[in-house]
Amino acid sequence: MSWLSKVRNSLGGLTKRDTPDNLWTKCPGCGEMLFTREFEDNLSVCPRCQFHGRIGAQARFDQLLDAGYAVLPAARVPENPLNFRDSKKYSDRLKIARAANPFPDALTNALGTVEGRKVVLGVQDFAFMGGSMGMAVGEAFVEAVERAIAEDCGYVICTAAGGARMQEGILSLMQMPKATVAIRRLARAGLPYIVVLTDPTTGGVTASYAMLGDVQIAEPGALIGFAGQRVIQDTIREKLPDGFQRAEYLHAHGMVDMVVHRKDLKGTLASLLEYLERKEVA
Amino acid sequence: MISFLEFEKPIAALEARIAELRTTASDSDLDIAGEISRLEKKSAGMLAATYAKLTPWQKTQVARHPQRPHFVDYLRMGFTDFIPLGGDRLYGEDAAIIGGFARLNGRRVMVMGHEKGHDTATRIKHNFGMAKPEGYRKAIRLMEMAGKFGLPVVTLVDTAGAFPGVEAEERGQAEAIARSIEACLAVPVPIVSAIVGEGGSGGAVALAAADRVLMLEHSIYSVISPEGASSILWRTPDKAPDAAEAMKVTAQDLLSLNVIERVVPEPAGGAHRDAPAAAQALFGAIEQELDALSALPAGDLLARREERFLAIGRA
Numbered sequence: 001m002s003w004l005s006k007v008r009n010s011l012g013g014l015t016k017r018d019t020p021d022n023l024w025t026k027c028p029g030c031g032e033m034l035f036t037r038e039f040e041d042n043l044s045v046c047p048r049c050q051f052h053g054r055i056g057a058q059a060r061f062d063q064l065l066d067a068g069y070a071v072l073p074a075a076r077v078p079e080n081p082l083n084f085r086d087s088k089k090y091s092d093r094l095k096i097a098r099a100a101n102p103f104p105d106a107l108t109n110a111l112g113t114v115e116g117r118k119v120v121l122g123v124q125d126f127a128f129m130g131g132s133m134g135m136a137v138g139e140a141f142v143e144a145v146e147r148a149i150a151e152d153c154g155y156v157i158c159t160a161a162g163g164a165r166m167q168e169g170i171l172s173l174m175q176m177p178k179a180t181v182a183i184r185r186l187a188r189a190g191l192p193y194i195v196v197l198t199d200p201t202t203g204g205v206t207a208s209y210a211m212l213g214d215v216q217i218a219e220p221g222a223l224i225g226f227a228g229q230r231v232i233q234d235t236i237r238e239k240l241p242d243g244f245q246r247a248e249y250l251h252a253h254g255m256v257d258m259v260v261h262r263k264d265l266k267g268t269l270a271s272l273l274e275y276l277e278r279k280e281v282a
Numbered sequence: 283m284i285s286f287l288e289f290e291k292p293i294a295a296l297e298a299r300i301a302e303l304r305t306t307a308s309d310s311d312l313d314i315a316g317e318i319s320r321l322e323k324k325s326a327g328m329l330a331a332t333y334a335k336l337t338p339w340q341k342t343q344v345a346r347h348p349q350r351p352h353f354v355d356y357l358r359m360g361f362t363d364f365i366p367l368g369g370d371r372l373y374g375e376d377a378a379i380i381g382g383f384a385r386l387n388g389r390r391v392m393v394m395g396h397e398k399g400h401d402t403a404t405r406i407k408h409n410f411g412m413a414k415p416e417g418y419r420k421a422i423r424l425m426e427m428a429g430k431f432g433l434p435v436v437t438l439v440d441t442a443g444a445f446p447g448v449e450a451e452e453r454g455q456a457e458a459i460a461r462s463i464e465a466c467l468a469v470p471v472p473i474v475s476a477i478v479g480e481g482g483s484g485g486a487v488a489l490a491a492a493d494r495v496l497m498l499e500h501s502i503y504s505v506i507s508p509e510g511a512s513s514i515l516w517r518t519p520d521k522a523p524d525a526a527e528a529m530k531v532t533a534q535d536l537l538s539l540n541v542i543e544r545v546v547p548e549p550a551g552g553a554h555r556d557a558p559a560a561a562q563a564l565f566g567a568i569e570q571e572l573d574a575l576s577a578l579p580a581g582d583l584l585a586r587r588e589e590r591f592l593a594i595g596r597a
């Protein structure tokens with residue numbers, strides 16, 4: 001990606017679809033060349049094979065929340081706490097990711113309504129360093145839950161992550177219990193926590209807040225698991241089963257309540273939130 | 283017979299020389315006896331000096347040393363009246379995590395931890411300390427029981443990570459780990475965890491979301507193995523030593539990051555050179571932590587445990 005197109009993309013979807021290099025999108029599912037505008041107007045789902053494309057926070061908010069939602073302020077955490085560098089400095093990687101993305105880290109939250117029902121909605125964006133969970137994600141999660149408790153509403157999160165952010169070392173691992181503390185507080189307040197597992201959700205994210213929802217929804221075809229497929233293949237040295245770690249496989253094995261097409265997601269969330277609304281004691 | 287690590291080669295050479303002198307020396311040969319004692323002193327000095335400044339990658343080797351004391355060793359040396367408890371009541375029994383009732387210097391506790399095994403047969407039996415969902419679900423069951431009967435929980439962590447396999451995924455490895463973390467946070471009794479060897483990622487924190495987390499001096503605790511980080515971030519398996527350094531995996535690093543409360547000193551040359559001394563230091567430290575925690579009311583205990591984790595990463 002050129003420097004210019006990175007900046008253009010960082011401006012969001014407005015200019016993107018008007019540039020010639022973004023006019024067409026190749027469906028990763030069936031290989032069909034799709035008119036980008038039509039693909040996006042179809043919720044980034046391929047009209048031919050129903051492949052669910054990865055989408056960012058802005059698109060997700062627009063799809064799921066009623067008009068008039070407010071994006072919550074980004075969490076403030078210490079930057080590059082380990083002063084980490086591999087082939088690049090972590091602080092440089094962050095700068096690059098921020099230049100290419102509309103939000104400053106991988107988890108962004110908004111307060112709004114879903115068909116009139118108040119909710120805090122979090123969206124993890126795979127485009128930001130693979131959606132990886134570091135201190136900013138953990139803190140954003142906690143702040144979202146605190147806001148939900150203050151607003152007396154539930155928290156819905158659309159997860160997407162390769163796992164923990166290795167550049168933050170042990171501090172990223174500690175976000176697993178940290179987010180879990182928040183989930184327990186939400187539960188104590190009697191408020192619902194709904195997880196929408198989107199492609200891909202793996203590693204430490206799956207092994208903590210992505211699997212602790214009162215209701216677990218998965219998007220069709222989403223890769224969901226703990227261990228990476230290559231690691232598993234190296235361990236067992238045989239072919240993985242068909243559809244292994246896909247949403248439908250998890251549903252068949254009892255790990256999620258339902259697999260929901262993106263066009264039905266908003267309606268499903270609205271119905272669930274209605275069932276999970278706290279009733280006054282009669 | 284201690285097996286030497288790569289960086290211990292000069293010490294190994296010295297020890298070999300001492301052994302050689304011993305076989306050739308007759309009892310009356312005072313010159314040789316003097317030489318042996320001189321070399322022994324030198325060897326001990328080299329060992330102490332080497333272990334005083336181990337690199338993170340060298341510590342990784344020590345933490346994984348095949349002769350390092352494991353859960354069963356600590357169980358034998360530190361606890362009495364152990365009654366093992368088996369199974370998750372859902373699927374099976376996973377010997378990668380052992381747990382049960384035991385007494386620690388007379389105090390009734392629920393003890394559990396990863397066991398790696400010490401030879402081919404036991405390594406296979408314990409799946410090299412890599413637990414499957416049923417292992418974590420057994421841990422959850424035991425933690426809940428400990429809460430019910432007021433038994434403090436002691437966990438010893440020593441795993442490369444949770445088992446990466448088809449059947450583990452199929453049975454919900456991620457969910458089992460997530461619930462195990464939740465169970466640690468929820469148990470209404472003191473819970474003290476000690477990383478005694480390798481604290482490998484989610485499979486480790488599943489048993490270590492505790493009130494107090496201790497680490498043996500040469501153990502490591504990490505979000506991913508140095509080898510894994512090397513191949514992902516550096517795109518080569520050869521940068522594991524750099525990855526170990528950069529990720530800050532040592533007990534000393536984690537203490538300075540406020541992720542653990544305490545580093546427990548190991549005997550000269552590591553726990554594998556004097557397991558009873560390592561066990562004594564470890565259990566002395568665990569007892570002190572349990573004493574301090576048992577003075578707190580249950581409500582305070584849980585609130586402090588929550589704050590402990592909420593504070594990590596707050597500006």
Ligand SMILES: [Zn+2]
Pocket residue numbers: 027028029030031032046047048049050051
């Ligand atoms: Zn398609």
